[in-house]
Amino acid sequence: ADWDKAGRILRGEWPQPFPGFIERPPAVWPRVAAFDTEFDPDTGVLDMYSLHDGRNTWVVRAHQVQDIDIPEQVTVVMHQEDADIEHLRSFLKGGRIKTEDTVLMHAALWSDLPHTLAYAGSLTAPINRWKHLFRRNKPMYGAGDAIGTWHFYLDLVRQMKEDPVTARLYREELFPLNPIIMEASTVGIRLDRDRVDLALNWHRERRQEVIDECQAVYGYPLLVSSPD
Secondary structure, three states: OHHHHHHHHHOOOOOOOOOOOEOOOOOOOOOEEEEEEEEOOOOOOEEEEEEEOOOOEEEEEHHHOOOEEEEEEEEEEEOOHHHHHHHHHHHEEEEEEEEEEHHHHHHHHOOOOOOOHHHHHHHHOOOOOOHHHHOOOHHHHHHHHHHHHHHHHHHHHHHHHHOHHHHHHHHHHHOOHHHHHHHHHHOOOOOOHHHHHHHHHHHHHHHHHHHHHHHHHHOOOOOOOOOO
């Protein structure tokens, strides 16, 4: 990837100038677009959202957010869907919202690599890094997140076309878990506390056995959770 980027730099193809953005809601919601939100993590109150469809970028402050009617179906790409989907559903009305999650796509393809948008942008975004703009220029920061998510998504789609087994894993196994996980994190899951306590105690005992065995083999204390 570094060698590829070096070629793009030498050809004058990277980095591209940071594009301008529209500071009002789109008149018509795009059929396919990348979407990102900024909100207070403690209260969940929306600060702004950003949107990019490959041509245009929108950055919409909370006081400008308005209901938007959509056609029968739109595809909205998010980098970690559970962080953004509820805000999206609060103002998109009418048709069906089909979603894609670039975190899950990348985790399926490259499980051992970082899945942050900063890392993804370093690989696929046409613009230079933007994450440092969070405190200096928040609208530009939000625009960068939408642009970065869009180009990351296009690259992941290309990779999945070349790896249909992983594409099927994402589509049939990982992605369907998203609504279940989101419901569990908001509503909760009913648990049998006694059985949970039994399971926890069993795992703690087994963990201690593994620690004792490791220390006996290597001759010094080991932390089993340490990567080393």
